[in-house]
Amino acid sequence: MRNVVYFLIIGSLIALVGEFQSWNLALSIINLCIISAIMALGVNIQWGYAGLFNVGIMGFAALGGLAAMLISMPPVREAWSAGGLGVIAGIGSLILTVVLAVMSYRRMHGKRFRLFIVVLTSLVGYFVMRSFFDPASDVIEKVNPAASGYLGGLGLPILLAWPVGGVLAGAAAWLVGKITLGLRADYLAIATLGISEIIVAMLKNEDWMTRGVKNVVGLPRPVPYEINLQQSDWFIQLCTRLETDPVTFSSIFVKLCYAGLFGLVLLVILYLSEKALRSPWGRMMRAIRDNEISSEAMGKDVKARHLQVFVLGSVVVGIAGAMLTTLDGQLTPSSYQPLRFTFLIWVMVIVGGSGNNWGAILGGFVIWFFWIQSEPMGIWLMDTLTSQMDSDSALRTHLIDSAQHMRLMTMGLILLLTLRFSPRGLIPEKNAHH
Amino acid sequence: MELLNALALLSNYVLVPALAYGSQLALGALGVTLVFGILRFSNFAHGDTMAFGTMVTILFTWWFQSMGIHLGPLPTALLAMPFGIIFCAAYVLATDRLVYRFYRSKRSDPVIYLIASVGVMFVTNGIVRFIIGPDDQNFADGERFIIKAREFKNLTGLSEGVSVKLSQGITFFTMIIVVSLLFWFLNKTRSGKSMRAYSDNEDLALLSGINPDRVVAITWILAAALATIAGTLYGLDKSFKPFTYFQLLLPIFAAAIVGGLGNPLGAIAGGFVIAFSEIMITYAYKRVIAYLVPGDWVPDGLVQLLSTDYKFAVSFVILLLVLLVRPNGIFKGTGV
Numbered sequence: 040m041r042n043v044v045y046f047l048i049i050g051s052l053i054a055l056v057g058e059f060q061s062w063n064l065a066l067s068i069i070n071l072c073i074i075s076a077i078m079a080l081g082v083n084i085q086w087g088y089a090g091l092f093n094v095g096i097m098g099f100a101a102l103g104g105l106a107a108m109l110i111s112m113p114p115v116r117e118a119w120s121a122g123g124l125g126v127i128a129g130i131g132s133l134i135l136t137v138v139l140a141v142m143s144y145r146r147m148h149g150k151r152f153r154l155f156i157v158v159l160t161s162l163v164g165y166f167v168m169r170s171f172f173d174p175a176s177d178v179i180e181k182v183n184p185a186a187s188g189y190l191g192g193l194g195l196p197i198l199l200a201w202p203v204g205g206v207l208a209g210a211a212a213w214l215v216g217k218i219t220l221g222l223r224a225d226y227l228a229i230a231t232l233g234i235s236e237i238i239v240a241m242l243k244n245e246d247w248m249t250r251g252v253k254n255v256v257g258l259p260r261p262v263p264y265e266i267n268l269q270q271s272d273w274f275i276q277l278c279t280r281l282e283t284d285p286v287t288f289s290s291i292f293v294k295l296c297y298a299g300l301f302g303l304v305l306l307v308i309l310y311l312s313e314k315a316l317r318s319p320w321g322r323m324m325r326a327i328r329d330n331e332i333s334s335e336a337m338g339k340d341v342k343a344r345h346l347q348v349f350v351l352g353s354v355v356v357g358i359a360g361a362m363l364t365t366l367d368g369q370l371t372p373s374s375y376q377p378l379r380f381t382f383l384i385w386v387m388v389i390v391g392g393s394g395n396n397w398g399a400i401l402g403g404f405v406i407w408f409f410w411i412q413s414e415p416m417g418i419w420l421m422d423t424l425t426s427q428m429d430s431d432s433a434l435r436t437h438l439i440d441s442a443q444h445m446r447l448m449t450m451g452l453i454l455l456l457t458l459r460f461s462p463r464g465l466i467p468e469k470n471a472h473h
Numbered sequence: 474m475e476l477l478n479a480l481a482l483l484s485n486y487v488l489v490p491a492l493a494y495g496s497q498l499a500l501g502a503l504g505v506t507l508v509f510g511i512l513r514f515s516n517f518a519h520g521d522t523m524a525f526g527t528m529v530t531i532l533f534t535w536w537f538q539s540m541g542i543h544l545g546p547l548p549t550a551l552l553a554m555p556f557g558i559i560f561c562a563a564y565v566l567a568t569d570r571l572v573y574r575f576y577r578s579k580r581s582d583p584v585i586y587l588i589a590s591v592g593v594m595f596v597t598n599g600i601v602r603f604i605i606g607p608d609d610q611n612f613a614d615g616e617r618f619i620i621k622a623r624e625f626k627n628l629t630g631l632s633e634g635v636s637v638k639l640s641q642g643i644t645f646f647t648m649i650i651v652v653s654l655l656f657w658f659l660n661k662t663r664s665g666k667s668m669r670a671y672s673d674n675e676d677l678a679l680l681s682g683i684n685p686d687r688v689v690a691i692t693w694i695l696a697a698a699l700a701t702i703a704g705t706l707y708g709l710d711k712s713f714k715p716f717t718y719f720q721l722l723l724p725i726f727a728a729a730i731v732g733g734l735g736n737p738l739g740a741i742a743g744g745f746v747i748a749f750s751e752i753m754i755t756y757a758y759k760r761v762i763a764y765l766v767p768g769d770w771v772p773d774g775l776v777q778l779l780s781t782d783y784k785f786a787v788s789f790v791i792l793l794l795v796l797l798v799r800p801n802g803i804f805k806g807t808g809v
Contacts (some may be wrong), residue, residue: 090584092584092587092588094517094591150798154798173774218793218796218797219793219796222796222800223583223734224583224584224587225509225514225515225583225587225734226730226796226800228515228517228587229515229723229726229727229730229792230789230792230793230796232722232723232726233723233727233785233788233789233792234789236720236723236785236789237783237785237786237789240782240783240785240786241783243782244780244782244783377719378595378598382591382594382595385588385591389588440606441602441603441604441606444599444602444603444607445599445603446599447595447596447598447599447602448595448596448599448600448603449599450595451592451593451594451595451596451597451598451599452592452596454588454591454592454595455572455589455592455593455596458585458588458589458592459572459575462585
């Protein structure tokens with residue numbers, strides 16, 4: 040019952056925004072709330088089900104974004120004919136190197152010798168790969184640099200990118216998890232922090248793939264364009280029947296389409312997560328989380344289960360990342376900031392209620408709503424507090440300029456206060472044996 | 474002669490910068506490793522603690538500069554650093570009192586500390602940006618160089634110069650002094666010994682009458698001092714920007730883990746391992762090779778193993794290699 044009230048409160052808050060600010064704004068808040076909720080669900084799978092601390096959410100979301108671009112953009116034929124072969128050879132040699140390194144690690148004996156061979160194989164492979172990549176990326180980046188200068192994508196429907204983004208993120212998670220799971224919890228945290236920095240650095244610097252900081256704009260949409268709507272007869276008829284202005288309503292209509300798609304994904308993931316949580320598998324995961332040693336004594340392979348749940352959670356984050364880039368319609372590598380993409384999601388999970396999927400969703404909605412609305416609130420607050428001061432006093436302008444940094448502080452405080460006074464969150468986990 | 478020129482080139486672009494950067498990382502990693510040894514968690518707020526201490530130092534530096542107080546050829550920041558340490562220690566002790574003490578009394582799981590430290594990181598980050606802003610701040614003054622490249626060339630007659638910035642020299646010497654003081658403290662004083670005992674075996678230490686609150690407080694003060702010194706030196710050498718300090722977290726953690734978490738000697742070694750690898754792998758060797766091989770053998774490319782944009786990848790790969798081969802670090806991480 041209390042949980043329903045929470046959702047009603049956040050729902051009416053968003054409705055208030057729609058009524059007093061604009062429905063356009065309210066709908067964009069809802070869309071981002073849904074995406075945040077999906078990311079929070081993914082993190083909740085890792086943290087709430089298994090107690091794994093992932094500090095690299097940003098990287099997995101960025102991989103999803105990369106997938107959205109790679110799947111949907113049309114290929115740049117000129118660039119492909121110039122450097123496509125080199126890139127394919129580079130990727131081929133990379134795969135060959137990895138296969139050789141893994142095979143020699145598996146087949147050989149003697150710890151030192153084996154390591155030496157693996158390092159040697161990787162080094163040689165690295166140079167071979169670079170010898171293909173470097174000239175290829177040079178020519179690719181020279182093909183019409185102002186407009187393209189990259190290979191483009193596959194030109195497929197962007198909806199296909201959502202599962203692909205999940206696969207990419209899952210693959211990266213598998214790699215990190217394979218090495219660091221089973222060691223101290225701190226190591227997993229630091230390794231995920233590292234991989235996410237590297238992924239974002241790659242997005243920013245591999246111009247032949249992502250155009251780097253020049254951004255890829257104009258990703259094809261899965262929903263109609265406003266301008267096409269405004270020109271179609273059925274839409275104009277709909278507008279006259281609803282007595283609204285076609286221009287405003289077209290943008291609301293587009294956002295509603297997105298909200299429908301995103302809501303569908305959210306429901307599917309929520310359904311699967313709830314099913315999983317209530318299944319024997321979910322009980323096993325919680326048993327492992329609550330007592331690893333006794334679960335191991337029962338014959339459970341803790342490390343393998345951790346790896347499984349870590350990959351699953353990252354897949355969900357990757358899907359959400361692809362959805363976010365779809366909504367933005369562009370890939371902007373410099374927008375991936377750890378505070379926004381990693382730590383904000385953590386606040387959502389902790390505040391919502393770790394281990395409870397509904398809690399993660401509520402957390403996603405509440406925290407995103409306040410994150411977005413706290414900036415105008417902060418500026419208003421500073422403006423009011425300093426209204427007695429001289430209007431051009433340095434302190435006043437500094438305080439008003441700094442209002443946006445207040446929200447970092449506020450989010451940190453919310454996290455610390457929740458952790459201290461209500462560690463189980465707004466919607467606590469059910470049947471917790473604590 | 475050619476060989477000497479190649480060596481000079483390497484010293485200028487690899488050896489000297491890596492020594493300075495390694496010293497900064499070592500001091501940062503020492504703070505992380507001390508907190509880990511005593512409180513048993515990886516402090517994610519350490520990068521922002523560095524930023525906080527540096528910020529206070531910068532504010533005092535500006536104040537001193539405006540009053541006309543200078544240290545002559547040395548940067549004024551050295552004079553301001555003690556104040557930075559005091560304020561930073563007070564701040565860190567306050568976070569311990571308000572945040573971590575509660576979890577200690579409940580004997581919470583280490584991962585709860587991790588999340589709490591993320592919260593502290595957020596708040597600290599917000600405070601720093603609120604007070605000094607998110608932009609670059611330059612606060613270095615005094616002389617810029619110990620040896621200029623031109624002076625070196627005139628002195629030795631080589632065509633390649635080695636320049637040593639004053640900040641690099643100060644960094645290296647401060648590191649040596651601070652590390653000697655720290656080891657003297659840990660090995661010779663009563664408080665230091667009680668810290669090591671606490672880190673080795675908490676229950677036994679409590680049984681023998683060591684006051685845990687005192688040990689924890691000393692640890693935080695040491696961590697704050699190390700963070701402020703590391704942060705100020707880094708800021709003098711490069712520049713101060715809050716986000717850069719957050720990003721330093723990865724190489725610092727890598728240094729602490731590579732050396733063995735909880736092991737101070739390891740943290741220093743780890744700092745230099747990370748710094749040297751990072752700079753050696755991202756340096757373009759073309760000109761060095763040009764001195765060593767006949768003219769037509771010189772390759773066309775820059776002969777750079779990895780672009781500097783990927784310097785984080787170096788810390789990361791070393792970290793993964795160490796975790797694969799020796800999960801406890803080069804020196805066994807057995808505690809302070």
